[in-house]
Amino acid sequence: HGSNIEGMLEAVELADGNPLHLAHINAYCRGTVLPEAEETELALKALAANPNISCESYLSPLNGTSAEIIDGLPGSMVTRRCLKTGGFTEDEAGMEAALLSGWAQVNYPQGQEMTLLTGEAARDYWRGQQTLVSVSFAVNPVGPRVRLATAKKADGSFAVDAVSTDGGGIPRNVLLAAGLALVDLGGLSLQELVAKISYQPARLLGLANKGSLTAGRDADITIVDRLQHSAFATIIGGQVCYMDGKVLGRGGRIITTAAGADYVRSQGLEPLVVDLADSSLLQKAQKR
Template sequence: GIKLLGGHYPLTVAATARAIKTAAGMGAYTAFHAGTAEHGSNIEGMLEAVELADGNPLHLAHINAYCRGTVRPETEETELALKALLDNPNISCESYLSPLNGTSAEIIDGLPGSMVTRRCLKTGGFTEDEAGMEAALLTGWAQVNYPQGQEMTLLTGEPARDYWLEQKTLVSVSFAVNPVGPRVRLATAKKADGGFIVDAISTDGGGIPRNVLLPAGLALVDLGGLTLQELVAKISYLPAQMLGLTNKGSLAAGWDADITIVDRLRRSAFATIIGGQVCYIDGKILGRGGRIITTAAGADYVRSQGLEPLIVDLADSSVLRKARK
């Protein structure tokens, strides 16, 4: 498959459309962080992406990124995005519940390499250059993703600035740019038939402190925004369907024994079972190694890296099964 990082590193409109069409013709899984040289990572870029898909199946990544109030009021942008999704069933998508995004703090020739980073600096009132990034780090508007032991933490102030410089600016950074209104609306919006307009809820980078699926998701359940069954579908079953993982979603013979036991009071995972093996329990990691989701074409390479391939047939992906009606 392919992911176009247009919001960060835009291509021309023509090149973007050609890439989507070519990938669709090959039966490839195509994801797109909306944005071209014409329109950025905002509601205009999102609506442009829908047009560029031209009826082809497309995973339009993390809808929140286009509903931050940078072009129109955030509530208006959210409703425009939802309407576009309703009108174009060939588009698959997900949203996330964290206020934080994730982007690159790399500076190239005095400017942030990522256009998303530049937009985040502008949103916070900082200049879209190296000096603006340094100022944003010192004030805490920009938060560096910093590895501390086995966890990723967020650094601000002088420690963030110093680490950024030590790494020659090649670090990831987060900004609290996702308003709460769009986060809740996108997670809970439904079609007339009761199905969800936004297919799934994602972490958009669970490797840093943005994986709030359980604490934020269960809070929505407690508030009545989602039922517990709906939350499970949106954070587990439906994402599996998008990836073509057909052997997940049921506790039955012949299905994968992948189970998460959740502590409702703490709103966190108590235990994780993968393939019938307990890999995590009460804060202790017991498993090792991992599996990489791939097609048959990539299986030998995954094995060559010492990992186990989890082979899927993209014909089973709910993303590729979608087409404009």
């Protein structure tokens, strides 16, 4: 059924009680099959009935997909669906029209940041790159985003494990700003927000030394400006890497299993090796 509520429910059924990670649950609740509120409640009902499913949602109205055109058509079915949602034809002409109108926004590298291009600038960059660019559409309704981030099961645990994103490199990593807005609204406590954007994602990835501050764990700390809803400083491994708008650190690590560690090193990078047996996803398998 593809990337919609029917596809999500189909995936849950095919899992048949085995552990499964379903990414960004809100992407299946965009109102493409049923009204968005109905899709959201169906998703929550399925999660409550299937504790073998690990999942997260994200808080940006924007998605991320490919603008590549193959034989006159978008190569991505998600892109085609987004064009249809915006009232555009699902072909090359529709993509161009969507870019010119601002419905489609090209992810554009500007200096050290990714920005969003619209209009003729977006169209020209897309053409100049032979259509091989990423693009975003504002297809995530606010209702499902808020409901999925805050919904709880009957036992008081969260229905959706974490608030996270697969698109931090483009302008939709708004976890802190939008998450603190939910705290201000009373949808989450500050402690719950920390658990959902830090502790739980670390558990999903099997990052045993991250996600909380206790003896023996990595000294990774973000100092937050509550009034501005933004990060003031970031400390990684005890070293200040960012402060007041200035990047002070260098380098980074690639999260991998032991199977990928040698390849990461061969590329001149440092691996952060995780054991998936430590991940909450596979721990659910052990309980089964």
